[in-house]
Amino acid sequence: MIELADVYAAWRRIRPYLHETPVVTSRRLDAETGKTLVFKAEPFQKTGSFKARGALNKALLLERPKGLVAASSGNHAQGVAYAAGVLGVPAVIVMPEDAVRIKKEAVRAYGAELVTQGVTVANRERIAREIARERGYAFIHPFDDEAVMAGQGTLALELLSRVSDPEAVLVPVGGGGLISGVATAVKALAPDVRVLGVEPAVAADAAESFAKGERVCLEAPPATVADGVRTLCLGERTFEVIRRRVDGILTVSEEAIREAQARLITRTKVFAEPTGALALAAVLEHGERLPGRLALVVSGGNGEPPRV
């Protein structure tokens, strides 16, 4: 199980190559929600999401890797591509043919090799691990890896150094890499601060796992606009941390996610992808159950651009 020291070590390791992302606020959103909200704005992180943190921490811990491989159609792909660039080694990204165009473009823009032929959501990890074995590259899991989890947790160190006394931190949950790192840091540094996960109601595997005390998986990828959290279940390693250190998991409707995304953009001017708006969606939908001072993690800002 990762501990605070792992997150701190990750921070020292990755800081030279990444941004400290800003914390933003909106008086109008505070008035509209009746809360005092601060947003940790990971869209401004390198690659446009927090995923660069974990991928880079993992990559820097490898011993002279010849290359990096990831199976991801999302932000982890860009994180690994960026990490490979830092190391000066090649990256191979395995993603399904039908992945979002802009994420394919972004991965190519970071100089990675893209493998899509015959790739589906079901077989992509197997294909990626095969490529890694054949070429002698390192496969980097998107969440169920302690170095990745510790890397993601570094955003909580930045947050707690800027924001005094939030009563709770709200964090999107997919595979659990981000929230497990964040909870590890928060519970060690500010144990009174609650750590709450947020996931789409149509992808409530984390909430169910948390309630039952054992990992529960979805049978098929959930139909949520929040494409960053379409994983089938939490990881084994992430779940161990989550059940010990997370205080609860909230679920939100698709409509609340859409509304939160629009509200974030119009109020804070930060372009968040739907997954990045999960925490605000929870405030919009469950405000009465939440305390007054909240820190919200806006996890990323990649996605198709709006057109006027």
Added chain:
Amino acid sequence: MIELADVYAAWRRIRPYLHETPVVTSRRLDAETGKTLVFKAEPFQKTGSFKARGALNKALLLERPKGLVAASSGNHAQGVAYAAGVLGVPAVIVMPEDAVRIKKEAVRAYGAELVTQGVTVANRERIAREIARERGYAFIHPFDDEAVMAGQGTLALELLSRVSDPEAVLVPVGGGGLISGVATAVKALAPDVRVLGVEPAVAADAAESFAKGERVCLEAPPATVADGVRTLCLGERTFEVIRRRVDGILTVSEEAIREAQARLITRTKVFAEPTGALALAAVLEHGERLPGRLALVVSGGNGEPPRV
């Protein structure tokens, strides 16, 4: 004619109530355009655009105003509403019925009174001046006022304090309030830096006025997506500054504006309204005519939110 000292005085006056907006960059945009670009991000200014600067400078120069009045369906309305809030006096905003919903909401959210009945683009300034006279409030012109121009110019002071040696600054041009303030500051502080205006090709009154050496007006509001620059002509005061201190005016296609807006959002994660993307549109469309190190003013980020 305003001078640097007026812009500096405005800065000292308004700074306590406004943000210093960040300068953002994107390596991918640099690679894509072959330039070194820095963006002055006014979407993060109070009210979501630079207009708060000029409105507030004007308001703070008035002698005990009983209230403020503006005729605007755009960002100037929010700027005046915000300025009235700073002064603790009422604001009346006159805008046509068919104004963008989100801008009406924003003006109400700042506590202003909204007058729309019977208002058209053609009669709105007259109605606003009547209301001002009846109530003893001060009418604040959106651009053709030296205090407003000096206030807008303060963004150039911030820019030049952060960005070393751009070869040119690109600024959206509507009525000319912003560029006249910016050019006044830039030409006094860094005379080698070129100041270039950008306007939609379908609203090329500033380019034509600049070329002819006299004010030319459009006959009807232009059909451009850049709703912040649908003015019919430059102001008398702004034109005097522009023809002396601006180095040129570029025009851009509607398609370039749309592409630039999308590119800004996906690359920098800053939500810009179409008008805010004019400067990048000029880089996309006229890159070969521009020097390598460019500072681009992203004027604002208000507008209808994208929906996923």
